[in-house]
Amino acid sequence: MSCSPTVQHISDCFIKPLYDSEEAKKPVYLSSWDLAMLSVQYIQKGLLFTKPSSFQLDPLLQKLKESLSITLVHFYPLAGRFKTLKQDNPPLYTVFIDCVNSPGARFIHANLDLTVSDILSPKDVPLVVQSFFDHDRAINHDGHGLSLLTVQLTELIDGVFIGLSINHVLADGSSFWHFFNSFSEVFKANNGQKQSIPISKSPNFNHWFPEGHGPIINLPYTHHDQFISRHESPNLRERFFHFSAESLKKLKAKANQECQTSNISSLQALSAHMWRCITRVRKFPADHITSCRMAINNRARLEPPLPENYFGNCIQTVRGIASARKLLENSLGWAAWEMHEAVVNHKNKDIREWVEKLESGMIYQLGFFDPSSIMMGSSPRFDMYGNEFGLGKGVALRSGYAHKFDGKVSLYEGIEGDGSMDLEVCLLPHFMASLETDKEFMDSLSS
Known part of the structure; x- marks a missing residue:
């Protein structure tokens, strides 16, 4: 019996913001709501499309990468990486986003030898759908080394899946879809010009702290092993x-x-x-x-x-x-x-x-x-x-x-x-x- 097809990665690269804003040169400190997410997993959601009759893959890939670079100007923390600052005297352990020393967000082009119907017609969601996303089984703390955002385009025989994986320390559902909507908005407005494109809803990165707290939150730990664990889903x-x-x-x-x-x-x-x-x-x-x-x-x-x-x-x-x-x-x-x-x-x-x-x-x-x-x-x-x-x-x-x-x-x-x-x-x-x-x-x- 032949194995069912698997997702093949064709290429991947890292995308930086089109240009660095002054804000992107500073550390981004996180709220206690954000830091509480360090041991859970990335948000992974995406959309399945059927290929239009005029479909051309290479121009789509190119425009997605250019539009991502422009969108990241507005959402610069998504192109960063986590850093942990530790010191003994006075004691300090804090996790923040470094937007300077980072290769950027990840972009993956992948391929799957299945049809849209192969994905949608089974009663249960096929397991292969999990491979439409980066950061499989990763936890948010892994964002010290892994991208905080990955866009993956998976080409099917008659369709395309665009899946986003965003570190949950940076975003909840409202923020995830805010970015997705802005990425689509920039794509629609992008005529090939290599310049910033305004968006209808600019993100507010002023992280909220109760009065007298922040912006640096000192976690009561000395090593990440004290607060992270890995969750394996049961057979569902x-x-x-x-x-x-x-x-x-x-x-x-x-x-x-x-x-x-x-x-x-x-x-x-x-x-x-x-x-x-x-x-x-x-x-x-x-x-x-x-x-x-x-x-x-x-x-x-x-x-x-x-x-x-x-x-x-x-x-x-x-x-x-x-x-x-x-x-x-x-x-x-x-x-x-x-x-x-x-x-x-x-x-x-x-x-x-x-x-x-x-x-x-x-x-x-x-x-x-x-x-x-x-x-x-x-x-x-x-x-x-x-x-x-x-x-x-x-x-x-x-x-x-x-x-x-x-x-x-x-x-x-x-x-x-x-x-x-x-x-x-x-x-x-x-x-x-x-x-x-x-x-x-x-x-x-x-x-």
Whole structure:
């Protein structure tokens, strides 16, 4: 039996900003939100395109590299590398970005002898998709030697995949898509001129620190072995499920009606629905405590708020908690209200208290994720399908190996827009098999 084709790297190079700004000559110091990400993995997301009839590879590669160089003028930290500054007296251990002593961001051209249909038609996401991204299994601390950003173009027989891998210490989901959108914007405006191109939303690199703190954060360590660990995902099944705008409206209406309110959002209703369905197929004992975590953007919740274009990490998770019995004996509306309350009660005071904990040198560890939980990550609000690169609209979004564990659900904008969503669901194989035969779940996809 022949092996399935693998991704072949044709070439790679490093891309520097078109020119160095004065800011890029200074060290970039990181907030406690950023440094907490040192032991987790890169953000890996990308778009699959079908080849247009006029497709020419070499001009596309050239224009992507030129446009990346121009975009990096605005996003200069992404072309840097981490440095650790240590000293004994007074004691200091801090990680920062050095934008001067770096070869730049990485650009990879790769090839795969498969079709778009080979990627999209199987029920489960094929494992080869993980090879559409650089930094496979890398953790963010590896950014001392590895690029903080890699753009990889993988040519298929009848398609192209453009995958970005960005160090999570530099960016959360909002910042990741801010860069992706700006890269696409520069590409569209680039007529071959080797000069700076303005972008509609300039990043703000003024990292936030509580009053009296920063810009240098002294971590309570003497060696990185004290705070980094490597997470290997278990054998998972990864599937995409599509929720139309209509099916989401029905979920939201049902949740609100059951609670006699109009305050529950589509996202809260959907999160509660996934929490209940996945908990049901896991068949926990009645008194087993479960939770649903949801990533939340803190920018507008701080007082005073941070700008929308704040570039860095500004996220936390909020959660609903319930025993398996309470969750499953109560209605969808009950669970959705738990999620609603978790979101509305997450305010400036809670954020600042969390940052105080991070200031003591807390570093997140992926391997500690609670197997009784589900985690709702990413956001359907990000502009994903607006990134085109002269190839027309993408036909699918996919992600890499990073941050996959049993119960991870990533939310993406549906391809038709209009409020639809695609859910990337990762579960242990026997749980996924049960979810696929769960009537309430399967009926909700087509309702």
